[in-house]
Amino acid sequence: MxxxxxxxxxxxxxxxxxxxxxxxxxxxxxxxxxxxxxxxxxxxxxxxxxxxxxxxxxxxxxxxxxxxxxxxxxxxxxxxxxxxxxxMPSAKKIPAKGFILALDDLQDPGNLGTIIRTADWFGFKHIVCSENTVDCYNPKVVQATMGSLAHVNLYYTNLPKYLQTVNMPVYGAFLQGENLFKMSLPKSAIVVVGNEGNGIKPQTSAFINTKITIPKAPGAQAESLNASVASAIIMQEFFRRLY
Amino acid sequence: MxxxxxxxxxxxxxxxxxxxxxxxxxxxxxxxxxxxxxxxxxxxxxxxxxxxxxxxxxxxxxxxxxxxxxxxxxxxxxxxxxxxxxxMPSAKKIPAKGFILALDDLQDPGNLGTIIRTADWFGFKHIVCSENTVDCYNPKVVQATMGSLAHVNLYYTNLPKYLQTVNMPVYGAFLQGENLFKMSLPKSAIVVVGNEGNGIKPQTSAFINTKITIPKAPGAQAESLNASVASAIIMQEFFRRLY
Known part of the structure; x- marks a missing residue:
């Protein structure tokens, strides 16, 4: 060397x-x-x-x-x-159907890496990231994916603009919304997960059709879930509806 | 100061x-x-x-x-x-019923913190840790729990010994086992999640009654899930069966 x-x-x-x-x-x-x-x-x-x-x-x-x-x-x-x-692979077109996870300004490399690894496990191959989301080629992200970055496509784009033009239902993870475990879910959908501290930003939120929530135990005091955990629970829910 | x-x-x-x-x-x-x-x-x-x-x-x-x-x-x-x-709070007795997550030599502070936060969200208040599991008062763990460490009880003990004496069904997360999403699950159970690199050690495994697996998409190439993600998916499954 x-x-x-x-x-x-x-x-x-x-x-x-x-x-x-x-x-x-x-x-x-x-x-x-x-x-x-x-x-x-x-x-x-x-x-x-x-x-x-x-x-x-x-x-x-x-x-x-x-x-x-x-x-x-x-x-x-x-x-x-x-x-x-x-x-780096050359830029591809985001598919127009199937399950797509969208990340709105996710900042933590470990979280993004873990999300890519979980997506790979559940067979979800497409993650759309807002331009301010941490770079998927950041060494900490690459490391946390445990090789799964090789199997999942990431698309960095202007997220509100993308959501505005897309022809699929758009869901977003919020603290107040429909119960993820009980609602009906389509096979083709985009689900937006927000930034670790601030959630989904208003410009993105404007294009979300349905707010979803991961139900919390009655009386539980935790304020929120880690972004990679929330993403994992959303993905397992879409996954289990497919089989 | x-x-x-x-x-x-x-x-x-x-x-x-x-x-x-x-x-x-x-x-x-x-x-x-x-x-x-x-x-x-x-x-x-x-x-x-x-x-x-x-x-x-x-x-x-x-x-x-x-x-x-x-x-x-x-x-x-x-x-x-x-x-x-x-x-530190004084040592308590591990409860003899309900859902208990057991961690076998978990090493990553961020993972333990995230697991405590997720347990708090789903209302699971008891986590039993093997003696070699990272200390829950490690500043990185405290930080990652986002305050949830105040609501969840952690018990550090000889895990195989504890499992040997306990009067509850013992499950363990493995890459080969029953499909977590489809199997019947009791309200009272201990579920063991293993170390990030090595999984559950043989001495612990000896006391596991039922191996469970988080199903993977057909053809998916990911080898495993992050320990905090696996724990979260197991907890949401026990949680949803309660309601």
């Missing part, structure tokens, strides 16, 4: 630089393999070893380096056995 | 010191108020202001200090308006 490559890896921790180069970093063979299987194009891979499952064309492109070098380049507290730089 | 007090606050970030002094730190009036309402005994409170809702006896015990002092003492990136030291 050259000095320039090390510098490049460090710079890729910044969103600005990721956008500029249209590339992002994945650490650990377990996750890297998920991206390779999903057809992502690696620009460079450094590793301390070669898993037997790699295709021979990938194998020859891997740069074997000592662990101390990976440690230097890693963003993780506990560096893993490999680091790869991948090209 | 004296130098000795500042040192004490810093030391309370360590589990050893918290156990020794049987006290823990809560930051921000919003959370502190939850602990006061729940009957926790404050040993000391420092704050930049006095909320109008405080009882007069508490008000007189608050030490008003400048923000720069709270900043020095705070463990948070964005320090809040108050810091309090509370006495």
């Amino acid at each position: 050259t000095k320039a490559e090390l510098k490049n890896l460090k710079q890729l921790q910044q969103k600005k630089y990721r956008r500029l180069t249209q590339s992002f970093v994945v650490e650990g063979w377990k996750s890297i393999t998920e991206f390779l299987k999903a057809g992502f194009v690696p620009q460079k891979i450094w590793a301390v070893n070669l898993p037997g499952t790699l295709s021979s064309s990938i194998k020859t492109s891997v740069n074997l380096v000592p662990m101390r070098m990976l440690k230097q380049a890693s963003f993780l507290k506990h560096p893993k056995d490999a680091i790869a730089v991948f090209k | 004296t130098k000795a007090e500042l040192k004490n606050l810093k030391q309370l970030q360590q589990k050893k010191y918290r156990r020794l002094t049987q006290s823990f730190v809560v930051e921000g009036w919003k959370s502190i108020t939850e602990f006061l309402k729940a009957g926790f005994v404050p040993q000391k409170i420092w704050a930049v202001n006095l909320p109008g809702t405080l009882s007069s006896s508490i008000k007189t015990s608050v030490n008003l200090v400048p923000m720069r002092m709270l900043k020095q003492a705070s463990f948070l990136k964005h320090p809040k308006d108050a810091i309090a030291v509370f006495k």
Whole structure:
């Protein structure tokens, strides 16, 4: 690994630089393999070893380096056995049917990563994010997805504008709304989950047809649920209605 | 705030010191108020202001200090308006009926905090933790509970031993088991959720009567769910069967 490559890896921790180069970093063979299987194009891979499952064309492109070098380049507290730089996939069109989760200015990388992982589990492949939502290629997000970022499509867009033009029912998670567990739900729907502290912003709220609520135990004193937990409970509800 | 007090606050970030002094730190009036309402005994409170809702006896015990002092003492990136030291509640007996979540060596403070917050939402007041589970008075846990730690009882114990003696059905979350959404579930039950990386350890698993699984979409490639998400989905399932 050259000095320039090390510098490049460090710079890729910044969103600005990721956008500029249209590339992002994945650490650990377990996750890297998920991206390779999903057809992502690696620009460079450094590793301390070669898993037997790699295709021979990938194998020859891997740069074997000592662990101390990976440690230097890693963003993780506990560096893993490999680091790869991948090209971002080209922008796709948001599908016009099915279940779509929409995130309104979600800020916490761990929350977004967990949401992507949960979406992957329940087979929901599309997440629309407001432009101010934390970048899905942020290393903390990539890390928290445990490889699921390779299977789920994220679309960053002007969320109110998107909701205004879309031809699907739009739901939103609020503290006051219809009981999620008891209401009827369509197969095609957009569900908006808001920012950790402020919920859904008024400009987005304006395009929500139906407010939904995760019911709370009578007398319970918790004020709200964590955004990744709320998203998970909403997704399991749409999932269980499909089967 | 004296130098000795500042040192004490810093030391309370360590589990050893918290156990020794049987006290823990809560930051921000919003959370502190939850602990006061729940009957926790404050040993000391420092704050930049006095909320109008405080009882007069508490008000007189608050030490008003400048923000720069709270900043020095705070463990948070964005320090809040108050810091309090509370006495830990005395040990209680684990109830013999109702829903009990059991955590087997959960390590991530954010996960435990989120689980406590979700339990509070669904009205489940009892969480049994293996001795190696992250301490619930860890400042990151306290922070992630958003005040819910004041409403939920945590019991640290030898988990296999507890499960061996208990007179309730014991469920465990596994990747292979009965479909959680379709199986019948009793009102009184213990459900074990395992460590983030290794799941439930064999010594604990030996006392589990029924393995449960959160169903995954056909063809989905995610290997597992985040521990706080899995716990949330299990809790919402037991909750919805109650109403």
